Amino acid sequence: MDLGLQDRTVFVAGASSGLGLAAATALAREGCKVAICSRSAPRLADAREEIMRAAGVAPERVAVVRCNVVDEDQIKAAIAQTVDRFGGLHILLTNAGGPPTGLIDDFDAQGWRSGLELNLVSTINLCRHALPELRAAARKDGHARIVMVTSIAAKQPIQTLYLSNTARAGVQGFAKTLSEEVGADGITVNTILPGFTRTARLKHLVEDIQARTGKTAAEVEAGWAADAALRRLGEPAEFAATVAFLASRPAAYITGVALPVDGGYSKHVF
Ligand SMILES: NC(=O)c1ccc[n+]([C@@H]2O[C@H](COP(=O)([O-])OP(=O)(O)OC[C@H]3O[C@@H](n4cnc5c(N)ncnc54)[C@H](OP(=O)(O)O)[C@@H]3O)[C@@H](O)[C@H]2O)c1
Numbered sequence: 001m002d003l004g005l006q007d008r009t010v011f012v013a014g015a016s017s018g019l020g021l022a023a024a025t026a027l028a029r030e031g032c033k034v035a036i037c038s039r040s041a042p043r044l045a046d047a048r049e050e051i052m053r054a055a056g057v058a059p060e061r062v063a064v065v066r067c068n069v070v071d072e073d074q075i076k077a078a079i080a081q082t083v084d085r086f087g088g089l090h091i092l093l094t095n096a097g098g099p100p101t102g103l104i105d106d107f108d109a110q111g112w113r114s115g116l117e118l119n120l121v122s123t124i125n126l127c128r129h130a131l132p133e134l135r136a137a138a139r140k141d142g143h144a145r146i147v148m149v150t151s152i153a154a155k156q157p158i159q160t161l162y163l164s165n166t167a168r169a170g171v172q173g174f175a176k177t178l179s180e181e182v183g184a185d186g187i188t189v190n191t192i193l194p195g196f197t198r199t200a201r202l203k204h205l206v207e208d209i210q211a212r213t214g215k216t217a218a219e220v221e222a223g224w225a226a227d228a229a230l231r232r233l234g235e236p237a238e239f240a241a242t243v244a245f246l247a248s249r250p251a252a253y254i255t256g257v258a259l260p261v262d263g264g265y266s267k268h269v270f
Contacts, residue, residue: 005031008091013037024093028061030248037067037069044065065082070096070118079133092126093247094126100115135187149194150191188246188252188254202233
């Protein structure tokens with residue numbers, strides 16, 4: 001299938017590793033011009049090399065934009081830089097690192113605020129500042145997409161991930177509301193809810209559970225795998241393929257959807 005992504009311009013937040021990097025690579029492979037964002041210039045430089053190598057694309061097709069997504073001014077500047085570089089913006093992928101783990105007594109008010117800033121407020125601000133460009137792309141090319149990374153924790157809370165469970169559910173509400181408003185402009189808005197997928201974040205979660213329970217890493221991973229219908233963990237490329245489809249031209253009539261990519265981990269009928 002032709003995804004219609006040739007020369008589309010993309011901003012991928014949280015893209016120096018893991019799910020964001022995999023998504024940026026898949027989109028570059030499909031012909032997009034990709035701006036990757038994270039807090040670290042050296043990690044971005046490595047990610048850019050990795051995308052160019054894995055997707056087989058020229059240096060001018062991958063831009064790095066240093067930006068901490070909890071800072072609204074940095075978001076504004078990063079979107080402006082992307083538009084200056086590529087001449088517009090068709091696709092926004094919102095993403096950031098995962099928040100700290102913990103139980104109810106582990107966070108004070110500032111801890112809660114920081115978690116919500118990282119995963120909820122950053123998403124809202126990325127969308128707010130990208131929207132004028134996305135509206136322009138929808139008018140000009142009839143192709144504008146927002147895809148948000150949340151977590152299966154939005155549907156099925158995970159006990160030590162209070163901050164994530166709470167922030168992601170907020171993002172789901174925001175996404176559905178936004179999809180209603182910008183549908184008339186021709187912009188689709190969808191969320192992807194990854195299950196347990198092999199990234200640096202997952203390694204960190206494994207170590208956290210090992211410290212809490214004394215289990216081995218293999219036991220922790222086997223427990224998650226056993227809970228998924230497919231009896232295994234996910235790969236970043238599997239998540240990335242879903243991003244590429246939701247960002248594509250053929251996905252034009254899909255909006256307001258919350259799509260788990262979790263190997264059947266969540267047990268909801270709808
Ligand atoms: N992997 C899973 O199983 C899984 C499942 C469900 C949900 N998720 C969620 O999906 C998101 C991505 O996870 P991942 O597994 O890909 O994690 P990861 O490998 O740790 O990658 C996180 C990325 O976000 C960037 N980042 C972190 N904080 C940032 C900030 N404030 N501003 C800009 N960039 C920031 C990091 O880059 P720098 O450090 O260079 O800034 C890195 O590129 C997380 O929110 C995670 O909780 C993951």
